[in-house]
Amino acid sequence: MKIYSSIALSGVAALMATTAFAQGGTITINSFGGAYEEAHRQCVIDPFEAETGATVQIVTAYSADAFAQLRAQAQAPQFDVIHFSGGQEIVGAQEGLLDPIDPASLSNAADLYDFAKSNLEAGEGPAYSIAAIGMIYNTENAPEAPSSWTDILDEAYADHIVLTDISNGYGMLGFLMLNQVQGGSLDDIQPGLDAVSSLLENGAIIVSTSPEIQQEFAQNDAWVAPYASDYAFTLRNAGLPTAFVQGEEGTPASFITANLVAGRDNDELALKFIDMEISPEAQACFADALRYTPTNSKVELSEEVAADVVYGPDAVAGLLRFDPTVIEANRADWVDAWNRTIAQ
Incomplete structure (x- = not known):
């Protein structure tokens, strides 16, 4: 897709500039396998690795299994960013398994619809797709x-x-x-x-x-x-x-959220990953590939894609959880x- 060529070019520039992220950093995330994981790679993981020089390790695990792993590993978690689609972030935040997120640490947070970022400071990560x-x-x-x-x-x-x-x-x-x-x-x-x-x-x-x-x-x-x-x-x-x-x-609405795991030392890199997931480019990619509803108000979709999703402020006003x-x-x-x- 053409919109990702600019991301790739910016990634090359970032690598040439030898940023702090381009020093062999690694984060571990879960993804949901199959077509979803393919889209996750295309829309976020590959551009993120190109831009930062970091490596993303993927554990294929659906929400319930990923949450069970998070609980079992509470003292030494393997995940830096964990994704849920069944609301597990609510319980995870209450149990202290997830870290609060300062909205100011995410450059794209201001553009999210309110419902997608309502409890960041309580530890519930942003919804990046619906x-x-x-x-x-x-x-x-x-x-x-x-x-x-x-x-x-x-x-x-x-x-x-x-x-x-x-x-x-x-x-x-x-x-x-x-x-x-x-x-x-x-x-x-x-x-x-x-x-x-x-x-x-x-x-x-x-x-x-x-x-x-x-x-x-x-x-x-x-x-x-x-x-x-x-x-x-x-x-x-x-x-x-x-x-x-x-x-x-x-x-x-089934919220697909990206959450910052507590007890890890990769917060800066993990937050950058979450920030890319809530970017308009990544969300447009998810909508195009899988027809998920974007949560970033700046996303622009073609008429064909927009017809298949809940799109725009008037439409998302009808979402309920x-x-x-x-x-x-x-x-x-x-x-x-x-x-x-x-x-x-």
Whole structure:
């Protein structure tokens, strides 16, 4: 991508200037593997190494596993920067596993939307991407594009609805939004369970994984699936006529955060890495590669990419975050109630 040629050139200049970072420094991070890790390398890791001369060691670990490692290594952590997508930074900050971040130490912090930097000084790292949950729909076969979360219950879609099990993180967020528009809350998920029962009676199906969603759209005439914006892009790349739309009542958001680990001596280099992740260049790259929503207000996207993500101040105003600590505290009970509901 052209915007990264300038980063590469600045990296060469930095190396020629022999900065303090270009002396064999090393930081250790986690990334999430697969296509995400490929994009992470393209958008942040490779430009960072070119600009600083430092080496980035990558441990492939999803959020829950990375957090378990962080807890187990509390006295001697291996990570300098740790990434989460399930809200683990909230608990990590409370437990003293993450260091507070002075916003002044990040040159790009001022350009972040407020929600992406609200608790830096408490130890919760900035959100550098958002996986937005809305509705993926078949642009050719659906009678019309859904615009509201209540549209999922429209009998016009009947047996063309695909729900995702709440053991899946995106499935959980979609369910909680359906519950909310039906009058429920995090203290009462029964309205959502009742809505699921109604959907199943009308012929909706439930899947557990994203590849199963693709199968339903490709082979079984699925029209609408509450899920994440990035997967609409995945389906379209597979040749399926799909698009993503936000529900007018709000858009649940999975925050992808970059956090400064406590007890390490690489803070300056680690903060530089985090600062690159929240830069408009890196976030535009993530949006282009994976269709994640940017959190930096200065990001400029093409019309094609912007159509697939939650983009701009008006759109991001509709993002909402269900409290990850409440979800985690209730997950087992909710999954049990869900399983009883879908078994009826």
